[in-house]
Amino acid sequence: MTTIAANLNEPAGPNAARFNRIMMLDRAGLIITVVTFLGAILWAFPIYWTLVTTFKPEQDIVRPGVDFFPDRFTLEAYTHVLFNTKIGLWYVNSLVTSAMVTVLVIMMSAAAGYAISQLEFPGRKFLWWMILASFMVPIPALIVNHFVLMSQFKLINTWTGVVLPQLIAPVTVMIYKQFFDSVPKDFREAAIIDGATEFQLLFRLYLPMNWGITTALAIITFISAWNNFLWPFLVTTSEEMMNITVGITQVTDAFGVKYARDLASAILAALPVAIVYLIFQRRVTQAIMLTAGIKG
Amino acid sequence: MASVELRNISKRYGAVEVIKNLDLTVDDGSFCALLGPSGCGKSTLLRMIAGLETITEGSAFIGGVDVTRLAPSQRRVAMVFQSYALYPHLTVRDNICFSLSLAGVSRDVQNAKAAEIAKMLQLEQLLDRRPAQLSGGQRQRVAIGRALVRAPEVFLFDEPLSNLDALLRVQMRLELAKLHQNLKTTMVYVTHDQVEAMTLADKIVVLDKGRISQAGAPLELYNSPANKFVASFIGSPAMNFIPGTVTSADGNSVTVEMQGGAQIPIRRRHPNSATPSSPLEVGIRPEHITILNTGDKAALTTGIVQIVEQLGNSTIAYVDTPIGQLVMEGDGGIAIAPNDTIGLSLDATRAHMFGTDGHVI
Numbered sequence: 001m002t003t004i005a006a007n008l009n010e011p012a013g014p015n016a017a018r019f020n021r022i023m024m025l026d027r028a029g030l031i032i033t034v035v036t037f038l039g040a041i042l043w044a045f046p047i048y049w050t051l052v053t054t055f056k057p058e059q060d061i062v063r064p065g066v067d068f069f070p071d072r073f074t075l076e077a078y079t080h081v082l083f084n085t086k087i088g089l090w091y092v093n094s095l096v097t098s099a100m101v102t103v104l105v106i107m108m109s110a111a112a113g114y115a116i117s118q119l120e121f122p123g124r125k126f127l128w129w130m131i132l133a134s135f136m137v138p139i140p141a142l143i144v145n146h147f148v149l150m151s152q153f154k155l156i157n158t159w160t161g162v163v164l165p166q167l168i169a170p171v172t173v174m175i176y177k178q179f180f181d182s183v184p185k186d187f188r189e190a191a192i193i194d195g196a197t198e199f200q201l202l203f204r205l206y207l208p209m210n211w212g213i214t215t216a217l218a219i220i221t222f223i224s225a226w227n228n229f230l231w232p233f234l235v236t237t238s239e240e241m242m243n244i245t246v247g248i249t250q251v252t253d254a255f256g257v258k259y260a261r262d263l264a265s266a267i268l269a270a271l272p273v274a275i276v277y278l279i280f281q282r283r284v285t286q287a288i289m290l291t292a293g294i295k296g
Numbered sequence: 297m298a299s300v301e302l303r304n305i306s307k308r309y310g311a312v313e314v315i316k317n318l319d320l321t322v323d324d325g326s327f328c329a330l331l332g333p334s335g336c337g338k339s340t341l342l343r344m345i346a347g348l349e350t351i352t353e354g355s356a357f358i359g360g361v362d363v364t365r366l367a368p369s370q371r372r373v374a375m376v377f378q379s380y381a382l383y384p385h386l387t388v389r390d391n392i393c394f395s396l397s398l399a400g401v402s403r404d405v406q407n408a409k410a411a412e413i414a415k416m417l418q419l420e421q422l423l424d425r426r427p428a429q430l431s432g433g434q435r436q437r438v439a440i441g442r443a444l445v446r447a448p449e450v451f452l453f454d455e456p457l458s459n460l461d462a463l464l465r466v467q468m469r470l471e472l473a474k475l476h477q478n479l480k481t482t483m484v485y486v487t488h489d490q491v492e493a494m495t496l497a498d499k500i501v502v503l504d505k506g507r508i509s510q511a512g513a514p515l516e517l518y519n520s521p522a523n524k525f526v527a528s529f530i531g532s533p534a535m536n537f538i539p540g541t542v543t544s545a546d547g548n549s550v551t552v553e554m555q556g557g558a559q560i561p562i563r564r565r566h567p568n569s570a571t572p573s574s575p576l577e578v579g580i581r582p583e584h585i586t587i588l589n590t591g592d593k594a595a596l597t598t599g600i601v602q603i604v605e606q607l608g609n610s611t612i613a614y615v616d617t618p619i620g621q622l623v624m625e626g627d628g629g630i631a632i633a634p635n636d637t638i639g640l641s642l643d644a645t646r647a648h649m650f651g652t653d654g655h656v657i
Contacts, residue, residue, distance in 0.1 A: 186381035189348050194395035194446070195369035204398075208385045 054078065054264040061259045077260035081251060081268060089240055090247030091272075097162045097232070097243060098225035105169045105221050106214060113176025114202045118188065128177075135170040140230065147234055157241045162232050166225055172217055179210045216287035219280045223273050244269040298359025298372070298449035298482055299324040300345060305354030307340055307506075314340050316506045317354070322450075322499070324359075327476050327483045329497035331490060333529070337506040338486045339454055345484060346375050346452050359449055374443035375452040378459065380435045382427035382442075388414075389423040392441045413441045433464045440475070453485040457492060469495060490530050494518070502526050520565070524654040527579050533612055533623045536585070537650070538578045542570045550657075552578055552649065556618030558597050562647045569657040570649060576657060579648040582612065585624035587632065588639035595639030601632050615640065 053061055054077050056070045081087055115121070116128050146165040155161030183206060191205055207214060232243040239250055248265040277284055300322040307315040314337045322328040330338040343349040345356060347368035355364045363371045382391050390397070392413055393406040401409075414420045417437045427435055436456060443451055456472075457465045473496055476483055487493050493500045494514045501511040502525070510522040521527035527535045540554040550570045553559045562578065564570050588595045599617030611630045615622050617640060624640065632638060649657040 184379060184381070186377045186379045187383065189346075189368075190375065190377060190381035190442075191383075191394070191398075192348070193346060193368045193373065193375050194442075195398050200398055205383065209383070211385070 050263045050267065054260055054267055056260060058258055058260055077258075077264035078268070080261055081265045085247070085251055085265070086239055086242075087244070087247065087265065087268060090242050090244040093159070093162075093236075093241060093247075094226055094244040095272075097159050097166075098222050100159065100163045101166045101225040102218050102222040104163070104167055105172055106218050108167065109169055109172035109176050109217070110207060110214065111202065112173045113178075114180055114198075114206055116173070117177045117180035118201070118206075119198065131170045131173055134168065135174070139165075139168065143231065143234065146231070150235055155235075157236055157238045159241075161235045162241075162243065165231055165235075166228065169221065172221065175213065175217060176210075179213050180206055183209060212283070212286070215280070216283040219276060219283050220287035223276060223284070226273050299357075300328075300450055300482060300484060301357040301360075302341075302345070303355045303357070305344065305356065306352050307337070307344060307349060308352045314506050315344070318506070318508060320501060320508065320511070322482060322484055325480045325482055326498045327485065327496055328499045328501060329485045329487055329493035330501050330503060331487060331493040331529070332503035332509075333488060336503040338488075338503050341503070342375075342452050342454055342484060342486045345371075345450070346373055347371050348375075372449040373452055374446045374448035374450075375454065376436075376439045376443050376456045378455040380427070380439040380456075380459075382435055382438055384427055387424050387426055388419060388430070388438050388441075391427065391438055392419075392445050394442065395446050409445055410441075413444050416444070417441050432460050433468060436460065436468055437471075440472075444479075449482065451481055451483040453483065455486055455488070457487075457489070465492075472496060490532065494530070500530075502529060520656075521579075521648065522656055524577065524579070524650040524656075527648060527650070527656075531581055533582045533625060535579045535581050535648075536620075536622050538580070538619050538622075540576055540578050542572050542574050542576065544572055545570055550649065552576065554578055554619045556597065556620070558619055560596065560642060560644050560647065562644055562649055564649060564657050566657060569651070575652060577650045579650055580622075580642050581646065582623045582625035584643040584646040585622060586641045586643070587613075587624065587626055587630060588641055590637055590639045592639050592641075594641050596641050598637060598639050601634050601636045601638060604632055604634060 052068065052070060055073050055075070056067070057072055057074050057076065060067065060071055112131070116124060116131070142165075150156055150161045150164065153161075155164065187205060187209070188201060191201055196204065226243075227245065228243075229245045233246045233249075236242045236246060239247070242250070248262070248269050251261055251265045300320075302318060302320040305315060305318050306313060318341070320341075330341055332338045340349055344351050345358075347363065347366060347370075351364050355362055357363065358371055358373065383394065386394065389407070389410045392410045393401075396406045396409060410423060411420070414423055417440060419434070419437055419441060422430060422434060422438075427438065430438065439456070453472075457468050460468060469492060476496070485493070485496060497514060499511060500514055500517050502509040502517065504525050510517055510526045517526055517530050521530065521535075524537070528537070538554045540552040540560075542550055543553045543559065544551045545564070548563050548567065549561050550564045551559055551561050560578065570576060590598050597617045597619055599615035599622065601613050601615050602621070603614040605612040607628065609628045610625050611628055611632070612623065612625050613630075613632055615624060615638065622640065651657050
């Protein structure tokens with residue numbers, strides 16, 4: 001009886017090796033799935049905890065014990081942040097400066113990438129090496145110089161002051177150059193015979209042919225500008241000119257440590273980026289992959 | 297319409313001279329093919345006419361106007377590329393009208409032009425498609441349409457049929473010939489395919505290492521090649537070359553003893569160009585070799601058939617003979633098989649002689 005039962009479960013002969021291999025693969029797959037699942041929980045739990053906390057009254061948050069769900073559900077933290085702080089202004093500041101950074105970085109990088117990739121002019125290689133070299137310098141290392149410059153230009157507490165130092169984007173130039181290099185030469189030559197100027201070549205040929213990369217770079221530039229904290233924190237001292245990332249630190253300062261309000265303001269600050277990410281998920285992933293090879 | 301004239305032009309990339317002191321005239325309304333192997337400079341020459349390559353020395357004239365320093369768009373030429381170079385993000389209509397759009401022509405005029413050209417090239421149903429949705433032949437027609445819309449004085453084609461399969465290539469060849477008949481515009485056509493050049497062109501310019509090896513009408517090049525390079529490049533299967541020595545010369549006729557001892561009288565093209573004992577090569581095209589019975593007195597030599605290619609309309613045989621391996625081409629109905637022993641006669645009136653420098657004698 002035992003022999004018969006064993007034969008039913010495990011095939012004998014040449015199939016046995018294959019069966020064992022599949023079982024091994026299944027086990028490996030199971031382990032990987034479990035580890036991935038645990039990793040996902042580990043990563044997602046703080047977000048969940050933040051979200052749940054914002055719906056709790058402050059007393060419930062500070063009392064001992066762990067509550068995975070709010071005992072008493074309240075929107076007080078959100079109503080407070082929305083109506084008793086300058087979050088509206090901070091949103092506007094973030095939106096305007098991030099949009100300005102995005103538009104300018106994309107336009108300048110595309111133009112610079114095009115010039116380095118397609119035009120012949122004296123000093124082209126030197127310019128390219130300069131851009132590559134600027135990529136080696138970490139931006140925080142320049143932050144004091146930037147501050148002194150902005151201060152001398154009287155641009156502290158202005159949108160321009162927030163935007164200008166964020167326009168240094170060698171990676172975007174490098175990606176554009178790389179993509180423009182890969183456009184077959186025939187397209188350019190056909191358009192030149194058709195009478196296209198360099199501007200027409202860029203705006204009617206090279207950019208539309210690489211529209212996907214422009215969208216991806218624009219999204220990631222916008223997200224980076226929106227999330228940027230250090231520079232906007234240094235360059236704005238007036239509460240009216242702060243970006244959302246800087247503004248939310250004022251919620252803490254004004255009202256002491258109130259976890260629900262702090263976390264609600266953090267949620268509100270991250271919400272637009274999260275929405276942008278959800279809408280353009282594929283493009284963002286593409287951009288991250290593109291920049292990953294260069295940024296390291 | 298306009299003629300194209302190149303006067304003593306050269307092109308150098310650093311120390312490398314790609315085009316060497318070349319003179320060429322393409323008559324108004326003619327179809328000129330630039331033919332040659334890879335690297336002979338034919339595409340560079342075309343690009344110099346288009347203005348895509350600068351001319352290192354010499355001058356180029358289109359319609360009598362010196363265009364040497366003019367921008368490509370000012371030369372009144374249109375070019376069709378080997379890759380078609382259709383803009384992938386634009387529809388067929390927008391591809392055709394791209395040059396008009398750059399020039400700021402109104403949308404209505406653009407649409408009317410696109411419709412007119414689409415009708416001429418049978419593209420009406422495809423105007424709203426993108427290049428990726430088209431077959432190779434359709435893409436080629438769009439590329440031609442994009443050239444046509446500019447109403448150029450000279451059309452330049454850079455190996456436009458190379459990317460097509462054999463059947464489509466024949467069809468497109470026919471369409472290009474019709475187009476030239478209808479438009480009567482000057483066309484310069486680069487190809488490495490001698491069949492394209494022979495079937496389409498009024499004039500073929502054979503290029504070798506940046507120089508014109510010979511220029512003339514297709515049959516002139518076929519029947520009277522100026523040198524061994526042209527003789528070997530034009531014609532398929534290629535011409536047979538048999539080493540030999542002049543035994544006697546009498547007026548225009550020269551008797552040549554080929555390797556293996558067979559003798560053949562050949563008419564020389566240039567008087568006093570072959571003297572007794574001078575070594576040379578006899579060139580004979582495969583279709584000018586005839587199969588005979590081995591005992592036939594007219595047979596110049598005998599040989600053993602190695603390989604037979606039956607093409608239906610013709611038969612090509614590779615035959616080992618005492619004068620060397622010969623390729624012969626006969627009717628489709630010839631009954632020969634490998635290892636057959638056959639007699640061969642060479643049509644002496646169609647044979648050529650080439651000196652040791654490669655020039656025809």
